[in-house]
Amino acid sequence: MGSATYLQKFREDASKVRVLVVDDEEFLRSIVRERLEIAGYIVEEASNGNEALAMLEGSVPFSVLLTDIRMPGMDGITLLGVWGKRCPGTAGIVMSANAELDTAVHALKMGACDYITKPFNFDVLLITIENALRKKDLERQLDDYRANLEGKVKEQTDIINSMYVRSIDAMIKALEAKDFYTRGHSHRVTLYSIAIADELGVTGQEREDLHRASVLHDLGKIGVREAVLNKPGKLTELEFAEIVRHPGTAVRILEPIPFFHPLLPAILHHHERFDGKGYPSRLAGRNIPLASRIMTISDTFDAMTSTRAYRKALPVADAIAEIRRCSGTQFDPEIVPAFLACQPKIVIPDEVSLPDGFEEAVPASFLPRPV
Ligand SMILES: [Fe+2]
Numbered sequence: 001m002g003s004a005t006y007l008q009k010f011r012e013d014a015s016k017v018r019v020l021v022v023d024d025e026e027f028l029r030s031i032v033r034e035r036l037e038i039a040g041y042i043v044e045e046a047s048n049g050n051e052a053l054a055m056l057e058g059s060v061p062f063s064v065l066l067t068d069i070r071m072p073g074m075d076g077i078t079l080l081g082v083w084g085k086r087c088p089g090t091a092g093i094v095m096s097a098n099a100e101l102d103t104a105v106h107a108l109k110m111g112a113c114d115y116i117t118k119p120f121n122f123d124v125l126l127i128t129i130e131n132a133l134r135k136k137d138l139e140r141q142l143d144d145y146r147a148n149l150e151g152k153v154k155e156q157t158d159i160i161n162s163m164y165v166r167s168i169d170a171m172i173k174a175l176e177a178k179d180f181y182t183r184g185h186s187h188r189v190t191l192y193s194i195a196i197a198d199e200l201g202v203t204g205q206e207r208e209d210l211h212r213a214s215v216l217h218d219l220g221k222i223g224v225r226e227a228v229l230n231k232p233g234k235l236t237e238l239e240f241a242e243i244v245r246h247p248g249t250a251v252r253i254l255e256p257i258p259f260f261h262p263l264l265p266a267i268l269h270h271h272e273r274f275d276g277k278g279y280p281s282r283l284a285g286r287n288i289p290l291a292s293r294i295m296t297i298s299d300t301f302d303a304m305t306s307t308r309a310y311r312k313a314l315p316v317a318d319a320i321a322e323i324r325r326c327s328g329t330q331f332d333p334e335i336v337p338a339f340l341a342c343q344p345k346i347v348i349p350d351e352v353s354l355p356d357g358f359e360e361a362v363p364a365s366f367l368p369r370p371v
Contacts, residue, residue, distance in 0.1 A: 052083070056087065094108075095117075095120070172186060196335060196339050213270075304318075
């Protein structure tokens with residue numbers, strides 16, 4: 001847009017272009033005012049910084065702040081700083097004497113759009129104002145563009161993430177189809193983990209990450225042969241080694257997708273034991289991520305109370321007794337009481353089946369509230 005057109009645009013709606021002239025010299029203010037009003041601007045005056053700031057209250061915003069530097073009371077530089085914080089959309093212009101060039105440069109650093117040296121030619125003043133307005137307008141356009149761009153990027157990222165989640169969900173379903181006995185396992189582990197987390201007071205992103213990690217924790221079993229997963233008898237050493245690799249396999253599947261990064265430590269270490277005898281890293285105590293220490297209880301409890309290829313389900317009461325017995329060795333002794341006492345705050349989806357005998361054996365507080 002050419003400069004004439006630009007100013008013309010403002011002149012057509014002059015109420016939008018309000019200029020505040022701040023100078024302790026009344027004569028200079030009045031002559032500047034007269035010239036700017038002839039050019040189509042609405043002009044107001046203040047004799048120092050304090051007076052200028054007082055004019056901000058309840059006033060229609062000023063498009064331009066044209067200020068002297070040296071004034072009694074608040075000087076122009078301080079005024080620019082305070083004004084810029086309260087009205088960042090105003091174009092600040094400093095009027096300085098030649099001798100004050102350093103100060104004018106300082107004013108630019110403080111956010112002024114431009115400066116003009118006194119005495120000035122009024123045509124130059126008009127061009128300076130116009131340039132400052134254009135600069136502010138471009139800044140606004142850039143801000144709008146950035147805001148829109150951020151929104152668009154977020155929208156696209158959400159779409160991509162939801163596609164990833166759907167693909168991974170499909171993989172979980174494929175895993176459950178392959179491993180008949182773990183059908184519904186990740187759902188139940190998620191249910192128990194969240195109930196424990198709520199009892200422990202885990203909230204926000206940490207709770208959300210635990211939820212996601214619980215759903216995905218056994219994803220790596222997709223890399224374990226079906227014959228091993230569903231083997232009725234005891235596993236050989238090699239077969240067990242194949243099982244042990246499943247947390248690492250899950251991490252390798254999820255690692256390329258940044259969206260899943262916060263979940264990886266919890267998934268990798270969901271088979272660690274509190275006494276350091278677990279796998280894959282033999283981490284112990286609080287070196288094991290909190291989410292893993294929670295998930296390992298949920299995971300073991302569900303494994304014990306589900307029928308597997310190699311054994312029948314344990315009664316729920318026996319499984320609870322086993323969790324208690326292993327508190328401090330396999331499980332974090334500070335999380336076991338939460339497992340025993342937790343009160344779920346989520347509604348169980350219809351498709352999730354609980355182990356037989358669960359309701360009789362589990363403390364009432366653990367059971368989900370009726371919908
Ligand atoms: Fe696992």
